[in-house]
Amino acid sequence: MSNPHACFRPWALLPLLITAFLLIPSPRAAAQATINGTTYISLDTVAGQLGMSSRWIKSGEEAELKSQWTTMRFLVHKRWFFLNGERIYLGMPVASNRGQAMIAQRDYDTTIRPLLTPTQFEPVPKLYRIVIDPGHGGKDPGAQNTSRGVNEKTLTLDVAQRLKRKLEAVGYKVILTRDSDKYVSLGARPALANQVNADLFISLHFNAVDDPRVSGVETYAMTPPYLPSTSGSTLTASARKSYPGNKNDPWNLLAAYYLQTSMVRNLGATDRGLKRARFAVLKDLNCPGVLIEGGFLSNPAEAERLKTSAEREKLANSLLEGILLYQKKLNILRGKG
Ligand SMILES: [Zn+2]
Structure with a gap:
């Protein structure tokens, strides 16, 4: 009977050991x-x-x-x-x-x-029918700066009407969620966008906080599922589900990106960033949507600027430019660029 250990050669195992070592991730x-x-x-x-x-x-x-x-x-x-x-x-x-x-x-x-890498996302939405949503209205004035004599509901309607005219002039179909100083519930705003089969929904707002030094513009897109919104840091129950508005997550973000960058570039305003929130007007949308905060009425300089039609015209122009850049991106993604 031969000795089973006679032909044991430890070095024969060396390649195996090296391979095993390489497979262990550093x-x-x-x-x-x-x-x-x-x-x-x-x-x-x-x-x-x-x-x-x-x-x-x-x-x-x-x-x-x-x-x-x-x-x-x-x-x-x-x-x-x-x-x-x-x-x-x-x-x-x-x-x-x-x-x-x-x-x-x-x-x-x-x-x-x-x-x-937006090319990885499909289908690429079309862009023709745009619903603009002037925030607040009627009994709901929104943010106010009484000493400067400005309120949010008046500014949002003015900018919405300017933007509507500009978009129509370049061929878009535009619908406003309100065209006068009247109250419209939060739920009715995305409902209208869904009813008219909108391709894009833009909600217009202005900010106000206690600290008068705070200024700048920010744009919100719907928070993706299972992530906290910008204002919180924990996963609440509402974060653990998907909303209709999440169907368009990539396009919500792209639209918000072009609108925010255009505002920052054209207004010279402080860039408060592209943020995330599960706002009532965004979460039930069937089309891409964003919410714009176009400045702080609580900041004296910003409030004074927004009182001038020149500044509101500039804001409407920068929103138009953002929409056209978003359109251009969609065209490129669709291969029509
Ligand atoms: Zn508001």
Whole structure:
């Protein structure tokens, strides 16, 4: 009987051991991680998928993804990033994990991908019938600055009527949710958009807060499912479901992006960012929709500016430009660019 150990050669196992070692993912190079119960993806992985370069600007604090036309900057622990200088809010904070900058997988899927690779989303909506929703009205004045003699409901109607004329002049069909100083319930506004088969819904508002120093413009898109809205940081019960308005998540975001960037560029206003909220006027929409906050009536300088028709004309023009840029993007995606 031969000795079974006679031909045991430990070095024969070496290739197997090397292979096994290579298959164990290095913790530093993890593409994914679970942080506080949320799936995160490394920015290196994001960069790889988008054909961008990735680096820390300041190790553990600030990371950058870059390509020829696009720069994204991420600050660890912040719930926003900058896309070519524009502030875009995320649902979850940027994280640093084992030496890598990471973002929530859901934020990648619902914010980064629609903005940077919209070709991955279908069907591309058409854009002809636009419903403009002047916020408040009638018994509901909205935000007010009584000492400056301005209220929100008057400004939203004025800007809506200006924007309507401009859009009609370039061939769009425009419907207003109100064309006079009358009260319209929140639910009736998206209901009208759905009833007329709108292709885009734009709700116009102005802000007011206690601190008179706060100023600037912001645009809201519907919060994607299973992510907190910008104003909160936890997943409430309402966050754990999908609404009709979520069917158009990529287009909600694209429309909001072009409107916000156009306002910031043309008005010289503070960029308060592209934010997320499950607003009553957005969540039941069957078409893409956004909510614009066109300035702070509680800020004396901004209130005075908005009292002038020149400023409201400028705001309407910048919204028109944003819509035309969104249209141009849709045309390109549809192959008609
Ligand atoms: Zn309002």
